[in-house]
Every structure is written in C-alpha cells, then in structure tokens.
Amino acid sequence: MKGLSQRGAVARYVVIAIAVIVVVAVIGVLWIVLGPGPMDFAGGKTVALAGYHGPDPTGVPPALVQASVVERGEYLSHAADCQSCHTVQDGVPFAGGRAFVLPIGTLYSTNITPDKQTGIGAYSDADFLRAVHRGIRRDGARLYPGMPYDAYTYMTDADALAIKAYLFSLAPVSASAPSNTLVFPFNQRWLLSAWFLLFSPDRRFEPNTGHSPQWNRGAYLAEALGHCGECHTPRNLFEALNNRRKFAGEVQSGWRAYNVTTDSGSGIGGWTDDELTRYIWAGHADGRGTASGPMGEAVDLSLAHLAPDDVAAIVTYERTVPAIATPDLPAVKATPAPASHKQGVPEAFEPRGKQIFEGACVSCHDWTGVSPLTSWATLIGARAVNDPTATNVAQIVIAGTVRLTPHGPVFMPAFGAAYSDLEIATVANYVIARFGSKPSAISAEKVAKLRKQGAE
Amino acid sequence: MTRLQINGEVRNADVPADMPLLWVLRDVLGLTGTKFGCGIGQCGACTVHLGGKPARSCLLPVGLIGEREVTTIEGVGATLAGAKVQKAWLGVEVIQCGYCQSGQIMSAAALLAGTPNPDDSDIDAAMAGNLCRCGTYLRIRDAIKRAAASR
Incomplete structure (x- = not known):
C-alpha cells in the first residue's frame, strides 16, 4: 500500500512538473506572439487615415502631388527601397535573383519587372496588393518574410499601386531567379500562413493624433516604406521583429545593423539633428563615419532620393524611439589616435595587423585615423571601429566600399581576395585597438563565417 | 573652375570636382612626373604632398583640396x-x-x-x-x- 501511494506521489509530481513546463512554454510563446507592433511605443490614439484631420502623412511630397502616377511610383519605390533586394550586383534593376544566405538555406529575390512569364507582368492590381500587404503570390503561395510585407502592409493601396505603375513602366526582363535552397521544414511555404497570422498585422497605416503631422509622415516613411526595423530591430525565436527592443540593433547578412534608438552611449541619442539628417541622406556625417555595406546601399538606392522634408520627418520620428542600451557597444571614441606609429597600440599587439595596416591602409586612413584625403575616409567616431565584435570592420576590409553618392563616388578597395582570414582578423583587431574605445579579438574562423554570410 | 596651389604657383583647372587630382596633374596641367600605378591607393606611385603630408593623388577628388598647398615631384x-x-x-x-x-x-x-x-x-x-x-x-x-x- 505504502509503495503504491509513493508511486502515486511521484506520478503527481511528474504531472505537476510537466504542467509547469507547458504553462511556462505557453506563456513564453504568448509573450513573443503578443509583442507590440512597430509603432506601439508611441502611445497616443490612432485613427483611420480617412478620419485624420491633419495633412496626409502618406503618398508623395507636396512637390510631386501633381506628377504622373509613374513619377509618384518612382519616388515611393525609392522610399520603399525595392531595388536593393530585387537586383543582383551589377544586374538589371528589379530583375531579381539576389541571394540571401541564411542559416536555414539560401533565399533568392524575385523578378519584379513586368515580364509576364518570369516577372510580375500578369499581376492585377488586386494580385499586387495581396503580395505587398499580405505576402501572397499570384499563384496563392506564401512569400517568405524576407519580403518585408509585415512593414509594407502599412502602405496605402494608392501608394502600392503607384509603385506597381512605376514597375510596369519599366522594360520587361526575362529572368528566373534560382530556386531557394531552404532545408525542411522551412521549405514548406504553407507553414508561412501561421507566421503571417501571428506576426503580420495585415492593416494599413493609422495616423497617431498624439503626435505632430511631421512625426506621422516620418512614421509612415520609416515603417510602411523604409522598413528600417527589418535590419535594425532584433528578431525573436520565430524570426519576427521583437519590437520590445525596437531599433536596438541586429546582425543581418553578416553585417551588424547598429542600435538606432535614442540611447546616448550605444545608439544615436548623442547625435545632433544635423548629423542624423546628413547620415540618413548621404550615408556620412563628419565625426560619425561613413555608411558601407547594406546601409550604404540603403542610402544610395533609397534614402538619398528622399525630399529634404521627408528626411527631416524620419529624424523627428526616430528621435521618439525609446532608448535601449546595447551592452557590448561602448561610447564612441572621438579623439584621433597619435600621429606616430609607435604610440597608441602596444608594440606586441597584433604586429602582423600593424604591418598590413602600414602597407595597405595608412595612405588613406593615416596613423591618426583622420584621413588626409577626405572626411569620408576618416575612421575616428565611426561606430564600426567602436564595435568590439569587429564585424563590420572585417566586412568592409573583405568587401570594400563602392558607393555612388549624390556627392560623387566613394571608394575603398576590397581586400577579401588579397588577404587570408587570419590577416583580415589581425588587421581588424589592430584598427579597432588603434581607433576604437574598446579592443576586439575577432578570429580567423569568425572572418571565414562573415565571408560566407556577406557573400551574395 | 578649380583653383589650386601647386608647387608655389596658383593653377586653375576647368575640371569636375570629383576628378582625382592625379588626372588633373597629368592630363590637364601637364605635370607628368607624378605616376599612375594602381588607381586604388595601394602602390604609392601617385604620391604628392598635401599641406606637407603625403597623399595618394589617384583617390583624392580635386574638389576636396581647398586651400591646401599641393607639392609634386616637380616641386x-x-x-x-x-x-x-x-x-x-x-x-x-x-x-x-x-x-x-x-x-x-x-x-x-x-x-x-x-x-x-x-x-x-x-x-x-x-x-x-x-x-x-x-x-x-x-x-x-x-x-x-x-x-x-x-x-
């Protein structure tokens, strides 16, 4: 009898333990699933666009209101940065095929030129809206959220259809993207309907009456069109945006999209409006470094094409995003390194890195980190050299920088083919020790991984 | 028109602001002592002095020089x-x-x-x-x- 009741007690404990685990797991999943939307931080009251009494925060800037639908669509497609993902390097714009290397396989962007067979030429207006707002292809299959329909869902029908009109004005290109190579179960597109239900709000932008018209315009540009959060907001267990940590930074395609919250140490809280405006518009602000990699591309293909008032609106909006600190990012060092190569870094620290730096880097970046050629090549003050993971410094050394800015070309050679993983690691560590506020210790193995993630 | 101070003389050149100094020196002003090597700042053949400091003229847009004195091998x-x-x-x-x-x-x-x-x-x-x-x-x-x- 006694043995039986003991066994009963054990069974009861097991049941209780399992119940606790299940409850905790359910709460955990609910915590993730019921996370806030991208604009919920703002508080205040939102109203349907039709019921909003302020100036229309959607559409094109006033100067373009009278323009043709194709011209309006061109502006909006720049603002939504369609071209960047839907174009391979040196390829025909919008013809697709760009690879996104993920841990679960490789995803390829599609051809969105109006070719009837391989592009979107057969899409009706309703088909196009369904794809942009809800991530559903013309044949009914689900799109992977690499296409940021969780952001584009906030776009008005009129704006989405203006973009369609612009895309349909382009020459059709016959180009089929390679097939995705995702592993099971991620290759099962039907599973994405669950993702969609949980993480894509499927509703249009609603102005917030608690904020200024300029803020609302900025919110529309940053969320419905620019989809800043797709790179700058951390992702949760299900690869959806974790807006509890909105804009606190994330690694995307092997590059680190830095914290752009109003945190003063690790974010952009210490930047002046002028610096922020210049960086968004030109991808460079004196003393704050130069955008390269995916952000350089976002500037040149998208942000640089915005009207000045629109850039100012994005700055207004960004200034209200709550500060969240990124613990591993120190405050940026603003003072130049010593002019003598003998000072600044201990002699025994990465001697091979110093040797590479003096041969390949000094002529443009100088021992001080203040470029004698152009402030665009000045390293002092840049977040990348104040990142102890050395991720972006290594990526820039590997891939170089080729930017066609409104201010002329900006160029740094790519050293990925010239140097080994170990050499890139050692020069990155030397650069960060010399110009940053906290040393790094990136390894050759990490550089090898970054090469793969950054590769197209 | 871009105004440059080269080897103690004022020289004017009608060139776009993003033209590298090396092109201006060699092709516009005829100062061919400075050489083109790699064109990407990696070989040093195009080195000039800018305000007394060495600079690779192949990557230096002429519009960014401003008042800084340029010295070439000729000077x-x-x-x-x-x-x-x-x-x-x-x-x-x-x-x-x-x-x-x-x-x-x-x-x-x-x-x-x-x-x-x-x-x-x-x-x-x-x-x-x-x-x-x-x-x-x-x-x-x-x-x-x-x-x-x-x-």
Whole structure:
C-alpha cells in the first residue's frame, strides 16, 4: 500500500512538473506572439487615415502631388527601397535573383519587372496588393518574410499601386531567379500562413493624433516604406521583429545593423539633428563615419532620393524611439589616435595587423585615423571601429566600399581576395585597438563565417 | 573652375570636382612626373604632398583640396627634405626602372620633414605603402638614412 501511494506521489509530481513546463512554454510563446507592433511605443490614439484631420502623412511630397502616377511610383519605390533586394550586383534593376544566405538555406529575390512569364507582368492590381500587404503570390503561395510585407502592409493601396505603375513602366526582363535552397521544414511555404497570422498585422497605416503631422509622415516613411526595423530591430525565436527592443540593433547578412534608438552611449541619442539628417541622406556625417555595406546601399538606392522634408520627418520620428542600451557597444571614441606609429597600440599587439595596416591602409586612413584625403575616409567616431565584435570592420576590409553618392563616388578597395582570414582578423583587431574605445579579438574562423554570410 | 596651389604657383583647372587630382596633374596641367600605378591607393606611385603630408593623388577628388598647398615631384626639390632625398637618391643610385621613384621620393621627403632621424620602424611605417616592382627596398632604406645624416 505504502509503495503504491509513493508511486502515486511521484506520478503527481511528474504531472505537476510537466504542467509547469507547458504553462511556462505557453506563456513564453504568448509573450513573443503578443509583442507590440512597430509603432506601439508611441502611445497616443490612432485613427483611420480617412478620419485624420491633419495633412496626409502618406503618398508623395507636396512637390510631386501633381506628377504622373509613374513619377509618384518612382519616388515611393525609392522610399520603399525595392531595388536593393530585387537586383543582383551589377544586374538589371528589379530583375531579381539576389541571394540571401541564411542559416536555414539560401533565399533568392524575385523578378519584379513586368515580364509576364518570369516577372510580375500578369499581376492585377488586386494580385499586387495581396503580395505587398499580405505576402501572397499570384499563384496563392506564401512569400517568405524576407519580403518585408509585415512593414509594407502599412502602405496605402494608392501608394502600392503607384509603385506597381512605376514597375510596369519599366522594360520587361526575362529572368528566373534560382530556386531557394531552404532545408525542411522551412521549405514548406504553407507553414508561412501561421507566421503571417501571428506576426503580420495585415492593416494599413493609422495616423497617431498624439503626435505632430511631421512625426506621422516620418512614421509612415520609416515603417510602411523604409522598413528600417527589418535590419535594425532584433528578431525573436520565430524570426519576427521583437519590437520590445525596437531599433536596438541586429546582425543581418553578416553585417551588424547598429542600435538606432535614442540611447546616448550605444545608439544615436548623442547625435545632433544635423548629423542624423546628413547620415540618413548621404550615408556620412563628419565625426560619425561613413555608411558601407547594406546601409550604404540603403542610402544610395533609397534614402538619398528622399525630399529634404521627408528626411527631416524620419529624424523627428526616430528621435521618439525609446532608448535601449546595447551592452557590448561602448561610447564612441572621438579623439584621433597619435600621429606616430609607435604610440597608441602596444608594440606586441597584433604586429602582423600593424604591418598590413602600414602597407595597405595608412595612405588613406593615416596613423591618426583622420584621413588626409577626405572626411569620408576618416575612421575616428565611426561606430564600426567602436564595435568590439569587429564585424563590420572585417566586412568592409573583405568587401570594400563602392558607393555612388549624390556627392560623387566613394571608394575603398576590397581586400577579401588579397588577404587570408587570419590577416583580415589581425588587421581588424589592430584598427579597432588603434581607433576604437574598446579592443576586439575577432578570429580567423569568425572572418571565414562573415565571408560566407556577406557573400551574395 | 578649380583653383589650386601647386608647387608655389596658383593653377586653375576647368575640371569636375570629383576628378582625382592625379588626372588633373597629368592630363590637364601637364605635370607628368607624378605616376599612375594602381588607381586604388595601394602602390604609392601617385604620391604628392598635401599641406606637407603625403597623399595618394589617384583617390583624392580635386574638389576636396581647398586651400591646401599641393607639392609634386616637380616641386619637392625646393624643400629642404626633398633636396636631401634627391641628392641621396642619386648618390646611392636607388632607381632601377624608375617608375615608382616619384612616389618613393615624395613619401621619403615627407617622412624626413616630420621625423628627421627615422629608425627602421619609422621608415617601414612611412614607406610600406610605396611598392617597388624592381625590389630596390634596401637601397631606398639606405638612401633615406643617408639623407637623414646629410647636412
């Protein structure tokens, strides 16, 4: 009898333990699933666009209101940065095929030129809206959220259809993207309907009456069109945006999209409006470094094409995003390194890195980190050299920088083919020790991984 | 019209602001002593002085120079360090094919102007970005030391 009741007690404990685990797991999943939307931080009251009494925060800037639908669509497609993902390097714009290397396989962007067979030429207006707002292809299959329909869902029908009109004005290109190579179960597109239900709000932008018209315009540009959060907001267990940590930074395609919250140490809280405006518009602000990699591309293909008032609106909006600190990012060092190569870094620290730096880097970046050629090549003050993971410094050394800015070309050679993983690691560590506020210790193995993630 | 101060003279050039200085020097102003090597700031053949500091003219947009004085190989002999370096270069017979020579002399002159008695590590730090396809590096080092020791 006694043995039986003991066994009963054990069974009861097991049941209780399992119940606790299940409850905790359910709460955990609910915590993730019921996370806030991208604009919920703002508080205040939102109203349907039709019921909003302020100036229309959607559409094109006033100067373009009278323009043709194709011209309006061109502006909006720049603002939504369609071209960047839907174009391979040196390829025909919008013809697709760009690879996104993920841990679960490789995803390829599609051809969105109006070719009837391989592009979107057969899409009706309703088909196009369904794809942009809800991530559903013309044949009914689900799109992977690499296409940021969780952001584009906030776009008005009129704006989405203006973009369609612009895309349909382009020459059709016959180009089929390679097939995705995702592993099971991620290759099962039907599973994405669950993702969609949980993480894509499927509703249009609603102005917030608690904020200024300029803020609302900025919110529309940053969320419905620019989809800043797709790179700058951390992702949760299900690869959806974790807006509890909105804009606190994330690694995307092997590059680190830095914290752009109003945190003063690790974010952009210490930047002046002028610096922020210049960086968004030109991808460079004196003393704050130069955008390269995916952000350089976002500037040149998208942000640089915005009207000045629109850039100012994005700055207004960004200034209200709550500060969240990124613990591993120190405050940026603003003072130049010593002019003598003998000072600044201990002699025994990465001697091979110093040797590479003096041969390949000094002529443009100088021992001080203040470029004698152009402030665009000045390293002092840049977040990348104040990142102890050395991720972006290594990526820039590997891939170089080729930017066609409104201010002329900006160029740094790519050293990925010239140097080994170990050499890139050692020069990155030397650069960060010399110009940053906290040393790094990136390894050759990490550089090898970054090469793969950054590769197209 | 871009106004430049080159080797103590004012020169005007009708060129786009994003044209690299090297193109302006060679193709517009006819100062062909400065050489084109790699075009990506990796070989040093195009080195000039900008406000006394060495700069790779192939990557320097002419619109960014402003009031800074440009010195090229044609003018460096008028500076004390430049004259010493040129004399030592002849004395040691540094050059072989000579293509990198302008850039080597410009980098060496800038080094001596800032560090009159450089040790080997100073020479490495200043000269590593100047390649010599003939491999005359030992003579270059020798000539820099001789120039430093000369009066």
